[in-house]
Amino acid sequence: MVILQLIQDFGNWFWGVPILILIGGGGLFLTCYLGFPQIRHFGYAMGQTFGQFFAKKEEGKVRPISGALAALACAVGASNIVGVPVAIALGGPGAVFWIWILAILGMCTKYCEVALGIKYRRRNEDGEWIGGPAYYLRGLGKKIGLVFGIGYAFFFMIELVPSLASQGVSAASQFNAFGANQTISGLVIAILVGVILAGGFKRVSSVTDILVPTMAVLYVAGALIIIFANVTEIPKVFILIFKDAFTGHAAVGGFTGATVMAAIRWGAARGVYSNEAGVGSTVAGHCTAETDHPIRQAQFGIFEVFVDTIIICSITAFAVLASGVWTQKGLDSSQLALAAFSSVFGSFGSIFIAVTVFLFVFSTIISAGFFGQVQAEILFGLKFSKVWVFVYPIFIAIACAFSNVTTMYMILDGFMAIIVILNMIGVIFMVKEVKELQNEYYSTPGKYYLADIAAKETRKANK
Structure with a gap:
């Protein structure tokens, strides 16, 4: 217990000022060093990503959008629905502003992670591409790179055990709204997860290709109905967000007041938990x-953070703030999203939230489970990884049966802090390689970016 307490204390310390310095300051440095690529080339990035949704699949090949959707499935989770209201409750409406700032910087961080991931990836024994921080961190140097790479893979692989177990409980608990037994629900979820993960990335991507767009559209449509029902409040919401970001917020409803520092702290933490920029977890x-x-x-790294945070998290924030439920007494922060949906949809709101939270969490579980399998393969080989992958559904079933995930949460933040530190230090020191790749991509005559622009101009001229 002493070790677990130390890990918990370390996690609590790190997810305060240190996270702002490392991820916020690190993201700002990367953005400035690379010349603000997520802003200068935002339109191009969106054209290269959203435009790929209907691209044809080639037999035996993984489409760029499929890889991005699997990554997005891992990033988009309960934090988008529950985490944002928690940030508002503890940091005030101003926390939303800092979520946006960390997301804009996070777009560049994720951009760097993905670029390095592709550069250093390798083919495994089955001829499939695998990669991530565990590989690109080795670019730091023979000795320190090996320590960083192996350390990242090990702690990420282990961190996913409590992470996926706790998320499994969250997914199973959604069926409580229908009177289902949580233990049985957890067992069914664990079996589904095991079957999907056993099929490797092709099976995972076949699920996320359908699941991610479906759940995103479903949730966004429901939240937009709430926003339109309170459309006259939107100007006030924007003023509140920007004003409170720099002045703090007085106590309201059942919630205590929030300082500017609280707004920054909770906005930063929830933003990172939501899009995982700086964590490196979705690069695989x-x-x-x-x-x-x-x-x-x-470009899909920019797309991933934009969809996850700028679109989905913002819509959650607008729904909660515009509906006014955040000022009501007697509501816990975790109930705000449900209260917002119930204010418009009535009793159906609880069912809607239960379904969408389940879809968000389930997509996270299967994609993160695959990423954990990749870490196991990097550390101990392909055969071991195919066995290790079943550890995750086993712990999901156990956690759902006993419903006690306190210990898991205790070690989750601490382990996640370690992988963030390893990854961000590596990305910052390797940013020169990203700049070289960026210069090559945007400046090579007749190829890549310049070829895309020329093709676009040709299509315009032929219309």
């Missing part, structure tokens, strides 16, 4: 894609 999904250049797939 991008590394499975067939692409002609690391920077082309890096």
